[in-house]
Amino acid sequence: MSGQRDVRKPARIIHPSQQSILRLVWRELWALIFALLLFVPVWLFVVILIPISWFLAFCLDSFMAVFLKESYPGFERLSPWDAIWLAQIHPSTPPVSVCLLTLERGLTFQEIKGLILDRMVLAKDDSDNIMYKRFMQKVVSVLGCYAFVYDGAFDPSKHITLIPPDVSSQSSLKDYIGELTQMPMATNRPLWMLHIRTNFGPNGDTIILYRFHQALSDGISLVKILCRSVTDKTQEVYHIKSRFGGINFGINTVRSAVMANVYFFTTMLFPPRTDWSRRGGPFLRVRRQLEGVISNGKESSGTLARKRDIYWLETNTQVLDRLSLVTRNSLHNILIACLTGALRSCLGHDGSKKKAPIHACTAVDLRRPLSTTTSVVEMGNRFVLLNFQLPIATIGSIPRLWKIRFSEDRLKNSSESTSIYWIIQILGHIVPVRVLAWLVRRSIISGCTVSNLPGPDAQLSLNGKAIKSIVFWPFSITPHSVLSASFFSYADKCMLGLAVDPDYFSAEELANAFSQEVTDLAELLSNRRAPGEIKRRVSEYREPPQVLRNRILEVQRALQDAQVSLSSASAKQDMTAWADQTSKVNLLQEDLVSMLSVARRRKSVFEGVSMDFEEDEDMVNEVRALSSIRRRTSSINSLEFVKAVPPGKRSSMSASRSGLSERETSSGPSQPGPQTITVRPDQKIRFYSPYKDF
Known part of the structure; x- marks a missing residue:
């Protein structure tokens, strides 16, 4: 069609070492x-x-x-x-x-x-x-x-x-x-x-x-x-x-x-x-x-150099x-x-x-x-x-x-x-x-x-x-x-x-x-590591112990609120809101795991302040164990949600699920954490703190 640019189909990229x-x-x-x-x-x-x-x-x-x-x-x-x-x-x-x-x-x-x-x-x-x-x-x-x-x-x-x-x-x-x-x-x-x-x-x-x-x-x-x-x-x-x-x-x-x-x-x-x-x-x-003097590849002897x-x-x-x-x-x-x-x-x-x-x-x-x-x-x-x-x-x-x-x-x-x-x-x-x-x-x-x-x-x-x-x-x-x-x-x-x-x-x-x-x-190449380089997380900064302590407490409170909201949510609520709440819980748990790891590696190194991390490993494991809870409960919740949706609206539900799946895939396999957390009414939500005196 006239007026349109003829864009070639991109060729398949082959590494030179893989060529014949x-x-x-x-x-x-x-x-x-x-x-x-x-x-x-x-x-x-x-x-x-x-x-x-x-x-x-x-x-x-x-x-x-x-x-x-x-x-x-x-x-x-x-x-x-x-x-x-x-x-x-x-x-x-x-x-x-x-x-x-x-x-x-x-x-x-x-x-x-x-x-x-x-x-x-x-x-x-x-x-x-x-x-x-x-x-x-x-x-x-x-x-x-x-x-x-x-x-x-x-x-x-x-x-x-x-x-x-x-x-x-x-x-x-x-x-x-x-x-x-x-x-x-x-x-x-x-x-x-x-x-x-x-x-x-x-x-x-x-x-x-x-x-x-x-x-x-x-x-x-x-x-x-x-x-x-x-x-x-x-x-x-x-x-x-x-x-x-x-x-x-x-x-x-x-x-x-x-x-x-x-x-x-x-x-x-x-x-x-x-x-x-x-x-x-x-x-x-x-x-x-x-x-106007170059033709058929021949040079002109009168060519002048320019500034x-x-x-x-x-x-x-x-x-x-x-x-x-x-x-x-x-x-x-x-x-x-x-x-x-x-x-x-x-x-x-x-x-x-x-x-x-x-x-x-x-x-x-x-x-x-x-x-x-x-x-x-x-x-x-x-x-x-x-x-x-x-x-x-x-x-x-x-x-x-x-x-x-x-x-x-x-x-x-x-x-x-x-x-x-x-x-x-x-x-x-x-x-x-x-x-x-x-x-x-x-x-x-x-x-x-x-x-x-x-x-x-x-x-x-x-x-x-x-x-x-x-x-x-x-x-x-x-x-x-x-x-x-x-x-x-x-x-x-x-x-x-x-x-x-x-x-x-x-x-x-x-x-x-x-x-x-x-x-x-x-x-x-920002996410690629050089040979021998240790992967650093976003939260791994050289912060004073008190700042790190306050950040951990803030994330714990936010995680508790998000878990309560997710546990009280009905299986028949809007799929998009349910997915957003699940993603929020996942990100908060990952941030908490990252900060606990930093605290464990940095104990007793800042300004002579001693940090006790005896329960740190157990706390990290409990946070990471919530991923298995998600795998057991997500299928049940999803089934209840699908049954509750009328047949004519299931197509929009499938589109929302595919969007969620794409976000999960883009985050990569290196981002563990639950997508859905179900908390029983009689279950207590624990604060994860690396400090004994908290």
């Missing part, structure tokens, strides 16, 4: 056969060319060290993964990342500048050697290869500057960061900048914006430098837990010898279609309206940690699942029609943990970029979490990350750097960039002033990237940094949707 593995087995089998067919020719090509390229590189290094030592001091060739960022993955998208540090008030600009120079730029080891040379080196191009050399005209004043005075509020700071994310960085001087603002905001905080080019180093190494050298010395030695890429790097290197050629063809040479070129994709419509909408948000770490324990998922999976739900909400993906999927590009860290005996951090990039699908078409937070968990497990069990790393490392000695940049740009099919950086658990300080928060914004790999999101964990906090293309939705809208997804998932 035949398709996965066949795919892995065909990949193995393809890898074995290409094994001999590929390695024959590598074995012949690699020794030649290594010999030429050795000759170049020796020539520069002997004959051009003064012209190119400290000559050091960049690794292929460092050099590709200098070849400009895309001309209009500078590979520049921004980090925001908020400190307590009290530091001046000159104090911060002196600390940065002494502890980071000019820091030396025990052998009096510069620890982090790249902070004073610039990039030069020699015979088609990039290298770091010392900048003879290095001036700290050009790298450590003041934030303009008109940046005095949160909104102006967001606009300023949005401009910095799209501002190119000159390569004829060291690839970093530091922007400082003191006395910012109502609390007079100190703001430090650290901007760096990706060729300088990756985020993990810079976090280690911040913790080990820049901040105040502590007794603890900071370590970052190694990710699955670094843990399995050795065994995956062996597997890459066979499988790398498969990933080279399927991921880099012939990748799937990009998010912004898929028909029905959420990114294609807006791009066509804005640019990003910036926002940051502190997430509830306690809630996220509990969700991770309850669902037995990593914190990364929980964050990605909530971000996927937020994207689904902002993109208006209601599931009414089948739409093209979207992907996210994430960095897989391949570093191993630092040694406890050294504080020197090796700078450079040691990560790879991989695409994984975001299930925005999946309805429900839990099914989305299942799919993300399944995708991550498949990624962890494969050698894709290590294979791509060695492909770039080997080809970097054979082909020009621009060819490598073209391959990396071709392999990026996602419209979103997601980063997850681990920070220290303890709070850091700079010259005695605590660092209150750290937010990170990764660079946009392509101009088609709609979103750059980063999760940075620090001091029991998890900060979400968002850089969004405002042509699609605002960063604040996405942040609010993310918070709502976390809240909805927490409410959905």
Whole structure:
């Protein structure tokens, strides 16, 4: 019918672990056969060319060290993964990342500048050697290869500057960061900048914006430098837990010898279609309206990067940690699942029609943990970029979490990350750097960039002033990237940094949707217990003994009144009123049992007040025994009631009974207690008190 939305019938949800593995087995089998067919020719090509390229590189290094030592001091060739960022993955998208540090008030600009120079730029080891040379080196191009050399005209004043005075509020700071994310960085001087603002905001905080080019180093190494050298010395030695890429790097290197050629063809040479070129994709419509130059999946060289909408948000770490324990998922999976739900909400993906999927590009860290005996951090990039699908078409937070968990497990069990790393490392000695940049740009099919950086658990300080928060914004790999999101964990906090293309939705809208997804998932799993967690009842609070005593007495009196009313009620009275009275008795008895249990566990622990609980167990058992009374009497009362109702009104009685049955079922089997209590006229109703003197 016209005018109505065609809503698809929801598909049956199947857990990934329950799906058939035949398709996965066949795919892995065909990949193995393809890898074995290409094994001999590929390695024959590598074995012949690699020794030649290594010999030429050795000759170049020796020539520069002997004959051009003064012209190119400290000559050091960049690794292929460092050099590709200098070849400009895309001309209009500078590979520049921004980090925001908020400190307590009290530091001046000159104090911060002196600390940065002494502890980071000019820091030396025990052998009096510069620890982090790249902070004073610039990039030069020699015979088609990039290298770091010392900048003879290095001036700290050009790298450590003041934030303009008109940046005095949160909104102006967001606009300023949005401009910095799209501002190119000159390569004829060291690839970093530091922007400082003191006395910012109502609390007079100190703001430090650290901007760096990706060729300088990756985020993990810079976090280690911040913790080990820049901040105040502590007794603890900071370590970052190694990710699955670094843990399995050795065994995956062996597997890459066979499988790398498969990933080279399927991921880099012939990748799937990009998010912004898929028909029905959420990114294609807006791009066509804005640019009018994207057709058949081809990019336009004249695409201009636009200013990003910036926002940051502190997430509830306690809630996220509990969700991770309850669902037995990593914190990364929980964050990605909530971000996927937020994207689904902002993109208006209601599931009414089948739409093209979207992907996210994430960095897989391949570093191993630092040694406890050294504080020197090796700078450079040691990560790879991989695409994984975001299930925005999946309805429900839990099914989305299942799919993300399944995708991550498949990624962890494969050698894709290590294979791509060695492909770039080997080809970097054979082909020009621009060819490598073209391959990396071709392999990026996602419209979103997601980063997850681990920070220290303890709070850091700079010259005695605590660092209150750290937010990170990764660079946009392509101009088609709609979103750059980063999760940075620090001091029991998890900060979400968002850089969004405002042509699609605002960063604040996405942040609010993310918070709502976390809240909805927490409410959905509120009754689930984490492994080893003791179930707590509603009444189990840390109350003083006298308050607990009064509450027990109040519930006892209310229970007595309800039991008297129920016992005096006629079997021929209205079924709805009878059911409501029965439910009231049931709830009061459950509350009484709960409070008696609390009192028994807490005897003699509050303020030296002694509680006597000798009869407590018997009292609880008597209250719970009323459930058996209900089972014996409810059938009799129900029969009397049915006989008393005329045949024409029994249909309404059946409807009321079904409603009561639904309420009983929804309460779950874990809620014992009577639904009907029959008290004889000569029977006395007992007060259940845990106190002897009552």
